[in-house]
Amino acid sequence: MNLIARTFAFAFCVVIAMTVGKPAAAQGVAFQNPNVPFEYRKATVSKAEPDLKKLEDAQAWLEERQFLQRFAQFISPVKFDKPLLLKTQTCDVVNAYYDYKSTITFCYEILPFFQSAAVKYGKPAATAPGDITTEDILIGGMGFTMLHELGHAVFDLFNVPLFGRNEDGADQVAAYVALQLSPELALKMVKGGAVFLRRAQEDPKAFVDYVDNHGSSSQRFANIFCMAYGFDKAGYAFVAEQGLVPPERLGNCAAEYKQAENAFAKTLLPRLDKTKMAAVRAKTNWFSRDFK
Amino acid sequence: MRRSPCGSIFLAFATLFAGTLPSLAQRSRPLPPRVEIEYVYEKPSDRWLMPIYDRLTDKDVFAQLDKYLSPLRLPRKISLRTKQCGEGRIKQNYKSGADLVLCYEYMARVENLIRESKITSPILREAMGTGTVAHALLRLVALDIFDQLQLPVWGRAEDAADRLASFLMLRLGPPDKAEEWYGGAGVYFAVSGKAERVNFTELTSPDFQRFFNHLCFAKSAGDDKYFELASAWTPVVMKPEETVELRKFFDIGKLPSEQQGPALKSLNLDQGVFASFFFKRIAGYCSKEYGEVERAFRQELLPYIDRSVLTAAQRSKL
Numbered sequence: 001m002n003l004i005a006r007t008f009a010f011a012f013c014v015v016i017a018m019t020v021g022k023p024a025a026a027q028g029v030a031f032q033n034p035n036v037p038f039e040y041r042k043a044t045v046s047k048a049e050p051d052l053k054k055l056e057d058a059q060a061w062l063e064e065r066q067f068l069q070r071f072a073q074f075i076s077p078v079k080f081d082k083p084l085l086l087k088t089q090t091c092d093v094v095n096a097y098y099d100y101k102s103t104i105t106f107c108y109e110i111l112p113f114f115q116s117a118a119v120k121y122g123k124p125a126a127t128a129p130g131d132i133t134t135e136d137i138l139i140g141g142m143g144f145t146m147l148h149e150l151g152h153a154v155f156d157l158f159n160v161p162l163f164g165r166n167e168d169g170a171d172q173v174a175a176y177v178a179l180q181l182s183p184e185l186a187l188k189m190v191k192g193g194a195v196f197l198r199r200a201q202e203d204p205k206a207f208v209d210y211v212d213n214h215g216s217s218s219q220r221f222a223n224i225f226c227m228a229y230g231f232d233k234a235g236y237a238f239v240a241e242q243g244l245v246p247p248e249r250l251g252n253c254a255a256e257y258k259q260a261e262n263a264f265a266k267t268l269l270p271r272l273d274k275t276k277m278a279a280v281r282a283k284t285n286w287f288s289r290d291f292k
Numbered sequence: 293m294r295r296s297p298c299g300s301i302f303l304a305f306a307t308l309f310a311g312t313l314p315s316l317a318q319r320s321r322p323l324p325p326r327v328e329i330e331y332v333y334e335k336p337s338d339r340w341l342m343p344i345y346d347r348l349t350d351k352d353v354f355a356q357l358d359k360y361l362s363p364l365r366l367p368r369k370i371s372l373r374t375k376q377c378g379e380g381r382i383k384q385n386y387k388s389g390a391d392l393v394l395c396y397e398y399m400a401r402v403e404n405l406i407r408e409s410k411i412t413s414p415i416l417r418e419a420m421g422t423g424t425v426a427h428a429l430l431r432l433v434a435l436d437i438f439d440q441l442q443l444p445v446w447g448r449a450e451d452a453a454d455r456l457a458s459f460l461m462l463r464l465g466p467p468d469k470a471e472e473w474y475g476g477a478g479v480y481f482a483v484s485g486k487a488e489r490v491n492f493t494e495l496t497s498p499d500f501q502r503f504f505n506h507l508c509f510a511k512s513a514g515d516d517k518y519f520e521l522a523s524a525w526t527p528v529v530m531k532p533e534e535t536v537e538l539r540k541f542f543d544i545g546k547l548p549s550e551q552q553g554p555a556l557k558s559l560n561l562d563q564g565v566f567a568s569f570f571f572k573r574i575a576g577y578c579s580k581e582y583g584e585v586e587r588a589f590r591q592e593l594l595p596y597i598d599r600s601v602l603t604a605a606q607r608s609k610l
Contacts, residue, residue: 155446161588163456163507164447166581172446203492207529208568210485210500213508215448215595218492223448247482249495252385263444285335 029072031279035080037070046110048093055090058111067106069084069144077276085152096145098152106146108263116143120262121195128236132195140192147174147193152221160267167214168223175227176260183235186188186228194224194244222249230257313607323598328359330369334390336376340398344403347534353375353413357429361608363598366440366463370433383476386449387494392432402480409483409528416524417590419476420483427477430457450496455585456593458509461607463589464602475524479508480532482525494523501530508578509585 040063045054062068075084084102091107097207098104115138122134149175155162162169170285173191178189204218217222223247229239230253239245245253310343321354331354334383336345354421361370377384377395384393397586402424405540406417434453438445461470461477492498497505526535537559600605 026480032497159587160446161444161448161591162584163443163588163592164449164452165446165455166584168445168448168451204490204498204500207485207500208570210498211504211568211570213569213581214572215421215497216492216501219497222493236587244493246491248495249493252495255388259445261445261450264441266444267446 004005016283031076031276033072033076035082036072036075036084036086038072039085039087040068041087043108044107045088046090046092048091049112054112056109058108059088061111062106062108075150077273078154079271079273080157084157096149098149099154100155100205102157104148104149104153110145111142112232114138117141128238130242134192136188136191137195138192140189142192142266143194144174144178144187147177149190150174154268154271158267158271165213165215168220169263171215171220171223172227172260173264175224176257176264179231180227180258183232188234190224190228192227194221222246226250226253227257227260230254320402320410323596324367325365326362326598327366327369329354330374331355331360331372332374334373336396340375341376343398344396344399345374359592361433362600364437365596366437368435368440372432381526385438386432386435386453393437394428394432396427398428401484404485405480405487408487411479411524411528413482413524415472416476416479418486419472419477422481423473423476423478424480426473427454427457427461428536430460433457434460441592442595448495448497451502454497454505455501455581456589458506459582459585459589462509464606467605472504474510478503478510479525479528480527481506486529504573505581508573509582534567543575 007072030270040059043059044053046055049055068088081104086104086106087271088106089109091105091109092111093107094109096106096110097103118134118137118141121132122137123131123172124134125131126133126136148170151170152158154168154173155166155169167249169221174193175190178193179186181189203218204212214220226245226249228236228249229245240247240250329578332579333345333349333354336342355374368371371390372394373391374394374396377393377397380397382395382398382401384395386392399454402421406420411417411420431453434456435449437456438452458474461474465471465473481499481503483500485503488499490498490500526538530538540559541556544552544559594610599610
């Protein structure tokens with residue numbers, strides 16, 4: 001695969017794994033990103049999470065870990081023509097979104113969701129390749145979410161041609177970038193991204209449910225794992241072994257991965273600063289595992 | 293005499309891309325030479341599929357499609373094949389470099405579902421058959437276009453092909469037929485979706501999902517023909533009271549924009565279909581979705597179209 005894409009993508013996702021780590025000041029000037037301002041808004045009462053304390057804790061948790069600063073540093077290679085604002089706030093829904101006005105919002109309500117899902121569905125440690133840990137769900141899920149929203153942002157800000165559905169494309173950006181990481185981190189991101197979507201009970205049942213412009217939970221889950229399997233059959237053998245993607249689709253997974261690789265190379269790679277990419281790539285201690 | 297739903301596609305194909313009007317402004321760089329479509333009608337081994345084979349060969353559908361695609365300049369030929377796919381399959385997945393396959397079983401399914409549907413209008417049944425097969429062929433070609441030109445495709449390729457096929461049909465199709473075909477294909481997706489056993493992990497999206505993607509484009513294209521056809525698909529999949537409300541919604545779409553807001557207030561937007569995501573997508577996101585494909589088409593595909601062979605109607609839509 002393209003070395004530049006791989007290099008950039010590595011850096012991209014390492015910053016996404018932004019739960020903790022060194023303060024931004026210690027990261028040096030190489031990752032300064034004046035075109036990506038950030039803002040932590042004060043947590044307020046939410047219709048989705050009536051316990052204000054949980055949201056205030058989420059705000060403190062994110063601020064303490066410099067969640068937005070780190071993401072801004074991480075995407076410093078991206079040559080935005082105008083500022084992309086990153087912000088956290090209460091939204092009244094469990095969500096993160098890009099608003100098509102150059103702002104990515106990470107809602108406080110989503111952090112308790114991930115924390116609770118991590119405890120509910122994750123294992124403390126993996127004992128088999130396909131096991132999902134609490135860390136996979138928390139870091140992987142949050143990271144995948146931010147990459148997904150970044151996908152929407154770059155599609156919009158760079159006028160990327162979109163023959164396919166925007167939402168699926170944003171998932172592909174997230175999965176593709178995740179897969180360029182070190183094998184361990186890629187696995188974490190992919191598992192986290194896919195598993196937090198695995199809510200088959202949310203798949204459409206009635207006719208009107210099919211109207212959503214997002215793929216169904218099961219579709220998105222299979223799309224992500226199929227790309228991963230197409231990228232590295234051996235590393236993601238559990239995808240086939242556990243039947244996470246239907247056998248008749250497995251043969252197409254390499255093509256699905258190549259499709260994303262081609263699209264990335266043609267639409268996003270030209271928008272990256274290669275010197276900054278190298279700087280981000282050279283820094284390997286973005287990531288830490290301090291879960292609280 | 294009953295006409296085959298697949299029959300009139302051939303006549304309509306002939307007019308879709310063909311044109312002899314003077315060329316537009318000269319291109320800044322030369323286009324590759326035109327490569328004709330290569331095609332084969334493979335004889336089915338099962339007798340029950342022979343009538344479909346006979347109709348296709350009688351009308352020589354691919355020869356018509358060859359004219360239909362004449363403005364397109366691709367690096368390789370397009371190889372099409374109709375065949376019996378067997379083993380209960382109605383489609384073959386796209387494979388780079390291999391023939392584009394339209395299964396006789398798929399065409400048989402289309403005809404069966406139309407027959408079994410409660411739709412009685414001969415015009416609509418005709419549009420369903422013709423439009424669905426035309427859309428399926430354009431969809432195969434779209435997949436080949438992506439591959440041959442190595443276009444950047446974000447999103448599932450099968451959905452992207454649906455979207456490009458829809459766009460080509462609406463924007464380059466014959467003015468007197470395209471909207472009817474488009475609506476007919478939409479009704480087919482609704483009918484098929486109802487009969488389908490859904491597996492969300494498959495490569496291709498369920499037909500109900502494709503239906504809404506299709507509907508999205510139709511609403512954005514603003515085709516009156518589509519609104520006429522809307523009354524046909526709603527009873528197939530919706531409750532009577534929802535059908536009434538939805539019909540009102542479509543009718544509002546035909547009003548001048550300044551009258552639409554007040555008219556929408558008369559609808560009960562807290563119930564049924566409107567309580568779902570439907571309203572938000574159809575009334576809000578769809579125009580953006582259509583715009584995405586239009587932009588992708590202009591950026592990536594228009595440079596490979598020889599405008600000198602477009603009809604005046606086609607040029608006016610581009």
